[in-house]
Amino acid sequence: MVNNKLKLVKSATAFVIGAAVLTGSFAAAGSDTAFAKSSTSVKVSNGKLVYKSTGKVVKGYKTYNKALYKDGKKLTGLYKKTYYKAGKKATGTYKSVYYKAGKAFTGVTNKTYYKAGKKATGTYKNVYYKSGKAYTGVVNKTYYKAGKKATGLYKGVYYKTGKAATGIFEGQLYVSGNLNKGLTVYKDQLYKDAVLNKGLALFKDQLYKDAVLNKGLEKFEDKFYFDAAIADGTYLDANNVERAFEKGVEVGAKVKAVEAINAKEIKVTFNRSIDASTVIGASEALANISIAKVGTADETGLKAKLSEDKKTVTITSETTFNGEYTVKVTDAVKTTTGDKVETSTKIIKAEDKVAPTYVNYTKENASTFVFNFSEPINDKGSIVFKNADGTILSVPASDVTVKGSSIKVVLPSNVEANKNITVSFTGLTDFATNILETPFSVTIQKGAKDGVAPEITSVTPVNAKKFTIKFSEEVQGFTEPDLTVAGSSVKSVTQDKADKTKYIVELNSAVSGLTSVSVSDKSYTDLSGEDGKAFSQIVNFVADTVKPTATAAISVNKDGNQVLTFTTSEDTTLAASGTITLPAKAVKNYVTTSGDITFAATDVKPVTDSSTQYTVELSKIKFASSALVKDTVYTVDLAANVFADVAGNKNEAKTSSFSFTRGADKDSAKPVLIDAKVEVKDNDTFTIDFGAAVELDNATVVNKANYYVAGATIDSVTLGANGVATVKLVSGSNNYTGKRTVKITGVKAANGNVMDDFTTQKVFNENVKPAVQSAKVDTIEKGSKETTTTIPATAVASDSAAKVEGTYTGTTDEVATYTYSTTTSKWTADKTLEGLTVTEPTGTTDGQTFTVTAKAAKTTTTPATSGKTTIKVTLSEEVKAEATDYVVNVAGKKLDGVKATVTATPKSKEVTIVIDKELTADDFAKEVTLTSDDYKLTDEAGNKADISAAGIKVSL
Template identity: 35%
Template sequence: MGTKKSNKLYAAAAALAVTASAVAPGLTADAASKVTVKSITAPKSISHYGGYTFAVKKLSLPKTVKVLLSNKKYENRSVKWGKVSYDKKYIGKYQTISGTVSGTTKKASIKVKLNNYPVDVVEPKLAPVAVGEKLNLPSTIDVKYKDGKVIARSAKSFNLTAEKTDKAGMMKLSYNYMGKNSSIKGSIAYEVKVAEITNVMNEIKDDMLSVSADVKYPAKDAKVEVLVYAFKDMTKEPIKVAAELKDGKLTAKSGELPAGTHAFAVKVGEVVSPAKDFVVEAPMVKEVKAINAKQLQVTFNKAIDKATVVDEDGTLKSGVLTVATVSGESAIINTSSLSSLSEDGKTLTVSTDSGFFGGKYVATLSADAVKTKKGEFVAAYSSSVLSFEDTTAPEVKNVERIDSSKVRVYFSEPLSSQGNWTFKLSNGTTVSVTPDVSNILKGYVDLTIDSSVETGSEITATILGAKDVAGNLINPNPSTVKFTKGAKDGVKPVVSSINALGLNKFEVKFSEEVKNVDVTDFSVNGTALTASTGSVAQDSSDKSKYVVTLNTALVPQANQTSVLANVAIAAGGIVDNTGEEFVAITKVVEFKADTVKPTLVSQEVKKEDGKEYLYLKFSEKVTKAANALDALSTKQVKDFVTTTNTADLDGASDDKLVAVGSEGKEFKVALSDVTFNSAALVQGAEYSVTLTGFSDESTNALEGTVVKFTRGSDSDTAKPEIVTAQEVSNNDTIQIQFDRALDGASAVNKANYSIDGLTIDTVTLLPGNIVELKLVSGTNTLSGYRSLNVSNVKSKDGVTMAPTSKNIDLDENVKPELKSATIISNNQIKVVFSEAVDSSLVSKADLDVFVGSVQEDETDPDFAVAPVGPAGANTEFIITLGDALTATEYAQTITVKVVEDANVNSIITDAEGNKVKVGTVVVSK
């Protein structure tokens, strides 16, 4: 224990140390007072979020630490810490940070844990958006963290500012992403674009302009149309043609336009494409050429009125076309030349009446002779010198099944000779098939398969020696074709597509035409449809397409505009036309609400029963609003004078414009019922009516569409009547005499004629208002009266006859044929016909006997043919050969061939006058 002196000394030293410390801070208290820091209490560890740059509250270490002094007292001393590392290797781990403590050399330490924190927002690249449309934002945005990981975070957590798409340009969305103790601010760029119109294409057909274009970024609810500048006059108000924009494809079709050079531009909202020129040609001949030695083909640029080029009997109209022979073979074209007009009305094919093309020629089309379907004259035309030499061999083009027992073989050109035909099964057996060669100049032969041939049998026809008009033999020679009798085609019908047409309809497209389709074949989401829950209808133009309508529309879920549904079609009932069964199928179909506005597809003035009717056809089923057609804005042009007023297309009672058919897509109105300015339409005046007042089943309204037509005149409304109907010339032919000129198309329509129990093969319109019916040979097995039924035949003015029945006396038309031939001795053959024939007409001129390929000599006085039985009608006859058969001859194939006697009055016939069928029978031994 120290002395008092020592204690005083210590006290003085301590006071000196304090004073020295105040004077000289570098001098430690320990040195002065001998009180030392025994230990440092470590602060609590720290767990920090947010890093440094983006931290809302920065990392803060304690400013002091608690120390234990040597005098056993505690005090807080200031501390200066080392640097915290933000390197990613420390993320999620504790790092120890050292600190320098005031008044001691001892070090303090603290543990700091840096939790993972966001360091960047991966700003998404947004797709451009059209003006007025909603920006397509992602549901999540990627955030990059300190440890290198990228995590998708909900877009809602970014506090995005409101989007703006009301005008075009580069825009930004500001964001502030708030993590735990962190905030990252920035912006996401996006572009609002004006409409882009590319790939503008056009086509002229039937004087109408069709336009298509690709459109990107159309402004919301932008009006789409095509602006047509008549005769390229850009100073005048253009013709505005409503367009349709669907899935980025714009389509539009104008009304008829006059001949000349015009221009058009596509307009989407306020964006207009550069103008493009197009030409509507005046009616003209585009080309004249000989397509083979028999036929000349004239191609027009517009559909031609058939009545101005082809007479009612199928021959060339007088004063239309002449052909002058410059050199070579003489080819005669006249009013007896068979002529036909293609379905599109643009190709006239004319056959020579005599001679054939084999040299040089000049073809001339007369002025003011040929008219288009619109009544415009085709300009006169004279060809350059045409050279033609037919060295091309005819070929079999294709085989078409007419029905289960009849096929038609088409050739590449008309034939002058059908050559020889043989028919065999795959095992080599000869079968009975009858060729009808009456139409070889039309380029086809009909083959009727005998009833004795089994269903499903494949038959090979061999054609030898067939020639065209120039004498070219068929290539290859012989040629073969194969066909099958009444067999299934081996191809099962399948569904090509199922497309929704709104929330209550879907369209089913089959791979081919099918039948037995019923609403109960369909089910939606596992529930089969019934007559009370839906209906099905076949498309009027595409027979392989059906539309199914649900009585109750599907309902989308909240905030949805479409419904996904399972559509199933059952097997069992549906088959194709050959009996192949449909295989069941299920497809997922998206049903969307219909927002597409209906459009006017076509307009046409037709004559029916002598009256002019305006036909309007729409893109889908529409309904007309009450009183909506009473005062349509209309322009009338007559003698170059233009008058603007209103037109009434529906009459005072709103019942004049009526639906055509049951689909609701087409309407018609008699022009005599249409008024302009409350008065009847003026003959010869052109009217342009702005059509409105129609809407589809989803209440989408038709936009104003201009309908243009010219008022002609109504014609005689008297109905054609039958004067006489009788069998003529042979048992296959019936002629019907009418009291007035007929419309050719309806007169030759086979569907307009029927005879109870019989089948009509062909219908031909002859001069003098005579219609000739050809029965299928061999189908009338009984003689007697039959009922001839005629309907829907029209006069040349379009008036339809009243349905009429006439009783006519018809003879049976089954032709006798040689059924068998048998050797009954070494110089005699017995032949048997299918029925009794007139014995007086059967001679050796009708029956040729071949041993192998060598014909027996019929000039031998001993060669004879005699009936078995008394004179008159017989079925059996004996052929006596001039010489007895040798053993070598007997070993060969012996055949009897029935030929048509050169003397028409000596041809073998049955009791009703039916001529024998030519053909060959192998002799049985």
């Protein structure tokens, strides 16, 4: 039965499929099949869709004549997420969902917002809807009115474009949507509660007059203010009278500071303008101020100069200042208004051990250069100018002038523009006779005016007391007097290190709002000498009302001691004075103690080259009047008014601002040096006696990077017994004799402590060794072979009438005397001369005589000679040559029995050496050298000639 039924179903299915294929109108049961309007297979009968052939209702979803049927009836409801009504896609609400043309609608219709057919909450086309309706009210802190972000009041809160705002609405100030309470600055104006302030008011340490920052001198609650800040300096009041203040309290005329500038000058600074006649006498002599070295009489011959602002007297000595001095100012010194200056006595220390250093040069115009040094110059030493081809350029002495710490050079008019000129400085000293540490050279070029005037291109505020000025090109001669800033005065003008066309201007007092900045015409020039253009502009300085914040952290300083480092959020100064008190809690072993952290403001040290960081050693901090305890955790509140930014805003108090744990400070033992422990041993060597009191970190002792000799190079450092280090200089690195600065830094004790940097001066001989520039043959004297020379025998009679014949064969020279006898009428001889026949003359007188002198033949032998080669050796400098002998080598082999003799010379660049042998071209082709264990060639400083192990090579 089951199988038969299955067969029947399969047959029926096959029939339906076949019918569909035949008519093009049918699909599988349950599918949505379309029937053509003229289909002959189905029809509508009594409102139902049926098969024509059987009259049976068509099952499933069928579309016929653009209407959707379900089981033969027109569908009202959903099919495939589409809404139909009476078989047609419909618009309307079905089961709480709104459809449009059959689909769940997203959008706005009849002012109602639907999302997927449901009334929705959200933003659609910038309108906010809630449950489908445009909303009025506050959602997520945003105010809507009829769905739009709105501006206005809502339940007493001020909104702008939907957000609680700060601003003016209907004449009143709202802050974060609420009516302002108390003092607030809004757009550079001070509001008290919701309206503009009236009268004087102090807000964030700035004084306001009515609604704007105060201008000029005002007194408020027993304190004076100048402009907005508390008066702390010298100012002109409304009557143009100069008055001095310290932290808001008016003070009389007095000395602000005394300091030694260098070994030549002492500076006394006053808080008021001084009458020049009360400090400067005749011929610029110092008056009413005395300077005396402690324990001695007053210095004499002192000169005085008053600064342009009349507040600083610079005192110059004919000699130098060195040691402790008492500087006394009497009340005979008066201000420009006739007020007496308070009598003052201060002790200062004048000590200048620092050698001057080269800073830079500036080009005043095309031909004028100013070379700047770190301090005033006493002796400019030697200055040499060289052209690019190495020839000396002559510059008149009158065109090389010293003024203070600068040397001005004016190049001659005949110097060609745009060509390199090398300027070399040697031997320059300051007034303490510290010598320029390293001779150096600077390359410059004379210029020509470029025909384009420089000008200011922009002025940019940095803060209330600082702004930058940008020029169209690099300029010179731009200084404080060239600038005028309304409502303030210029404190300093500094060229930017990175951008030479930009200058940083600092003001003595803060400005705010629209401020006039102007620069005079032709007050500066470009580097070619073209005059600059005038400038004037209104610049908006936005008032800084943001208080600085501060954090703190523990670190370890170079001595290994714990320090507390404060870091502020912007440029600040220390505003607190006296004892700084910070509430704190201390926790140790689970016990908490409340108390105050205290330390002196003078122990807070600004970090070098930083305007946002300060340190104080933990050893100088107390908790509850006792020293901090190791391993205790301290949590500290930052008190208000410790730091102030440049606009005078001071930090606010902050609870639990920072925490730190007190550790242990490091063992403080470290190496200490004194001048006597540094000794120069020879031209290349000096020693440092560190002693044995402190165990050394030997690796740092032998590190040559820790040693410095001005103008020389360290070659090596070795450590001997008892802490004595031997330092060798690189040969040739010290090129002149004289005082040199010696610096020793970075040497550590074994505990890790670094010694204090040590500087001294020692006299070093230059260690540039004479070098052999050439060794050439001057003359060659040839050698000779052995020769034999024979002189034949001779015989000569004293009487010409006598005749001598034959050859004398005797071996010695002889003289025979012949005598005539009248008795015998014969001549007789006293000896016989071998080999000779003598025919006597005719005798006439008894006893008549004559002689025959015979000389024996002689043979002479001349021995062979080796010859001589004379060498001229030229050195790089004059040397003293001692008489000595060198070894002569050919092809690297010593010539036995041959020597080279040096001719003693007291002082010369040329030395003569004679080799006792004729050297040949073949010898020189094989290479001739002269060697010695000691060449005995030394320069004036005692440096031995630098000759390689291969010796002196001789060439033809």
